Amino acid sequence: EVQLVESGGGLVQPKGSLKLSCAASGFDFNSYGMSWVRQAPGKGLDLVADISSKSYNYATYYADSVKDRFTISRDDSQSMVYLQMDNLKTEDTALYYCTVATMMEGVMDAWGQGASVTVSS
Amino acid sequence: DIQMTQSPSLLSASVGDRVTINCKASQNINKYLNWYQQKLGEAPKLLIYNTNNLQTGIPSRFSGSGSGTDYTLTISSLQPEDFGTYFCFQHNSWPLTFGSGTKLEIK
Numbered sequence: 207e208v209q210l211v212e213s214g215g216g217l218v219q220p221k222g223s224l225k226l227s228c229a230a231s232g233f234d235f236n237s238y239g240m241s242w243v244r245q246a247p248g249k250g251l252d253l254v255a256d257i258s259s260k261s262y263n264y265a266t267y268y269a270d271s272v273k274d275r276f277t278i279s280r281d282d283s284q285s286m287v288y289l290q291m292d293n294l295k296t297e298d299t300a301l302y303y304c305t306v307a308t309m310m311e312g313v314m315d316a317w318g319q320g321a322s323v324t325v326s327s
Numbered sequence: 328d329i330q331m332t333q334s335p336s337l338l339s340a341s342v343g344d345r346v347t348i349n350c351k352a353s354q355n356i357n358k359y360l361n362w363y364q365q366k367l368g369e370a371p372k373l374l375i376y377n378t379n380n381l382q383t384g385i386p387s388r389f390s391g392s393g394s395g396t397d398y399t400l401t402i403s404s405l406q407p408e409d410f411g412t413y414f415c416f417q418h419n420s421w422p423l424t425f426g427s428g429t430k431l432e433i434k
Contacts, residue, residue: 251363251371251414251425267421303370312418313361315382317370 208232208316215321228304235285244300333426350415359419366411
């Protein structure tokens, strides 16, 4: 069974930093790209960052709203994916989901329970 | 960027009703369209992928159709457990984008 477990959320002041972690299990982690999708309170879903597998040279994608502030990375030896969030803004307040497309690219079929990030002074 | 416009944003229906939710892309997405259901306090769950493929374990009352820019999720006979918010998602081209959601309420 595929499992994704996020951690590292919390309350941070504007311009602060936070690092989210996602522990993956139940699938061949090395073979799949991983994504972070966020959902602001009462709002919709936004894909904010994606990292491909080694086969695709760990290519990354960032939404314009987080480019140059967020960094996605992965540790294949530990089956972990991370989201380093710097220079946080109040509009980054959201539940951050770790997701994976195990069936085929673009079909995110497994999601974690989410990590809550609140940016407030 | 491809914009995904969902309609309606709010839908109230009765158990047993046939329900349709629409998603319109700002350009052709070649059937690379998924549907997700999200219940309050839970992560989204994949229902349909690539327009009309039912995810394993999803009841057959859910179906999807469409092509080009226009896509539809249909629930043939609404059940009480189908309440929640439904999102479409295009993975034809980056940035991959979600629709704004349709909140389905059970009368």
